[in-house]
Amino acid sequence: MIRARKVLVTTLAVMLAATTTAGAATTSSRPGQGRFDQPQHGFAPASTTLREGGPGDVGLDQRPIRDAEQFLRSWTQPDTSGHPHFSGAVGLLAHHGVVVDRYAVGGALRYADAKGTELPPAQQVPMRDDTIFDLASISKLFTSIAALQLTEQGKLDVNAPVVRYLPEFGVQGKQDVTIEQLLTHTSGFDADPSPSLWEGYADIPSRRKAVLDSPLKNPPGTTYLYSDLNMLTLGFVIEKLTGKPLDTVVHDRITAPLGMVDTGYNPPVSKLNRIAATEYESNPPRGLVRGQVHDENAWSLGGVAGHAGVFSTASDLATLCQAILNGGSYRGHRILRPDTVEKMLTNYNARFPGDAHGLGFELDQPWYMGALSSSASAGHTGFTGTTLVIDPDSRSFALLLTNRVHPTRGWGSINAARQVWATSLAKAMAVRPVVGKDEWYADPGDSTTATLSTPPLDARSGSLQASFHAFVDTEGPNDPFQLEASTDGVNWQPVPLRATGPGAPAGTVWSLSGHGHRAWWHVSATVPAPSAMTLRWRYTTDSNYTGRGISLDGVKVTERGRTVLDGERNPGELSSSGWRLSTR
Structure with a gap:
């Protein structure tokens, strides 16, 4: 199915x-x-x-x-x-x-x-x-484990063609399909047997033959397509190499040793x-x-x-x-x-x-x-x-x-x-603050925007330097986390960012996103500020998966070494919509 x-x-x-x-x-x-x-x-x-x-x-x-x-x-x-x-x-x-x-x-x-x-x-x-x-x-995991046990014993080579073990498999252009391609669903099989085994064939031998006779939809190795035919075939390989039914193999080699009663x-x-x-x-x-x-x-x-x-x-x-x-x-x-x-x-x-x-x-x-x-x-x-x-x-x-x-x-x-x-x-699980006792955290859910804004900031030299730490776990580019600037509080422009840390994007980027990095990044930005400038951190999500969310810490804005805003010492200066202070 x-x-x-x-x-x-x-x-x-x-x-x-x-x-x-x-x-x-x-x-x-x-x-x-x-x-x-x-x-x-x-x-x-x-x-x-x-x-x-x-x-x-x-x-x-x-x-x-x-x-x-x-x-x-x-x-x-x-x-x-x-x-x-x-x-x-x-x-x-x-x-x-x-x-x-x-x-x-x-x-x-x-x-x-x-x-x-x-x-x-x-x-x-x-x-x-x-x-x-x-x-x-x-x-399918049990079938995969049983197959890999045979590779450890030298009885099965994942790089070998399936026909080495099941010669009758080599019909309908399948002679080059490998064991690895069965395991990774890249064999070229269609998703399911057609017709279904239960309605198209009279008995178990004819159904097994139908699996082995199944044609490919795509050339081997060219496409990922999740298919039950891959693991059906691999199950037959396991039975051929062990001389035992698949259920006996799984019991004797996996569930019984592990005590899975x-x-x-x-x-x-x-x-x-x-x-x-x-x-x-x-x-x-x-x-x-x-x-x-x-x-x-x-x-x-x-x-x-x-x-x-x-x-x-x-x-x-x-x-x-x-x-x-x-x-x-x-x-x-x-x-x-x-x-x-x-x-x-x-x-x-x-x-x-x-x-x-x-x-x-x-x-x-x-x-x-x-x-x-x-x-x-x-x-x-x-x-x-x-x-x-x-x-x-x-x-x-x-x-x-x-x-x-x-x-x-x-x-x-x-x-x-x-x-x-x-x-x-x-x-x-906790994501601990990098600086001080707390951090800003946003987890707005689907189709939502969270913003954290500064008051208007004055730069005497015409530019501001912003720096902060960010822990980013989002769906990806569809859920961007950005630093934006505005002179009127209505029209906002993204500010280019540079992030460093494990998994951080290389070079200058306009937004941060991604999941699975599990690391704080240090982020810096130069903001042209010809007049009073308001900054805001915005995290916007689409209608799908959102990840764990965004943590923001150590927010600081300077101008030629002069501190203009210190969000760590004075978090009350930041206006929050969808962000909150958290210690984990």
Whole structure:
């Protein structure tokens, strides 16, 4: 199934407005812990194991997280459409080895039919921390890990053509498609099998043959196009090389070593009471799907496929995430070498901007990673409403599992919720002032402008020098942060800026933007001032993702060494609209 990609989000971002320090957690002495502006380097110690705790245990502010919980709760309630965005959800957030939040809301089983008729309360099943979800395309991560394990054993070469392992694959011009191209969705395949496996073929052998016979839409390596056919094919490669079914390989080599007891394909009937229901299907005529894979193509293959079929819980996925943060090991059980995990987190798709992809993980996707997104962030989503985001820079991860297709896939996108949940963890981390005890912070939400203005400033020499520190985490060029000048307070002109610091733009620029830098920049500007001049810092957002926001500190305006304005000593001289003073 094709996932909704990069859907514009216009709803409820204000629920995650950043908070001041009243009641904020104290900062741990552990380097980088609780800090968004102190990115980590390398993997966490392999001995790191997850423990339960609260936000304050690792220096986090709990209020963005609590706001996100309320956001999720509101999305389980009917809105103006007459139905909720999803039946229920389980969220989990972790930072530096501590599970700082678990949240379950809504129903695992709620509806009786595709129209959304609610079951009697006694027949409904609430979400719980241990609810088991159909992960949909997050299953692709397990296929990728299994494949990379074979590369470590010397049995699989990612640079080799697929036909080396599956000679029957080499039809329809596919002889040059490589294993790497399957892993990075650059093979040239169309998005899905056509016709669908379940409706076009009589049995499993003919469906498997249909996958191998599928033609290419584009020449190999020329285009990024997310396709289930890539991982279906890779699953067949794994089975050929191991001589075992894919579900056995995943169990023996991944889930069993990691102790993921609720993770696997075709969950047993004994666990049905814990499984979240998915769609009520009439075509094919499956009725209410619960305990069987939702994806029809995977279902037609017996529930085990390279692209879908894995069921799991938030706790089990947390173990997998921490194993990745640890460099491939958890509780003494290694599933991948650190250098192999690096390959999963390294962008192989630089020639396709916006579609960064490692050998398995998607990378740097703000549309669902929110403010955790950076060039290092990794994750995946699933059509059923599942989301996994790993942020190595803060040694954190965010899991949001929903059954958004229950009772129908037609109730719309949940990308806003995905963003909000991941962003809550980013906003819970501190960005500490560079100078003094506080900083100016703006997080205006979508389609909004925030301004911070000086009074009219007089330059005797005809020019002013402005300097300040800026921490910039925005969507990108569509959300510019600018310094502007005006002689009448009505007409404003941008002022050229020079920024220095990790990730800062080179040379002179007219605005600052970008995400994932996680560093303060020092910014300077020369402002021609033939008469009294007013300056303002403006941050304007479009209708989509906004990032963590802008922090501004150490504002100073001078004229030939004479201080004209010192925003640090006299913050009251600055007029704010959408900015506020914060200590984190």
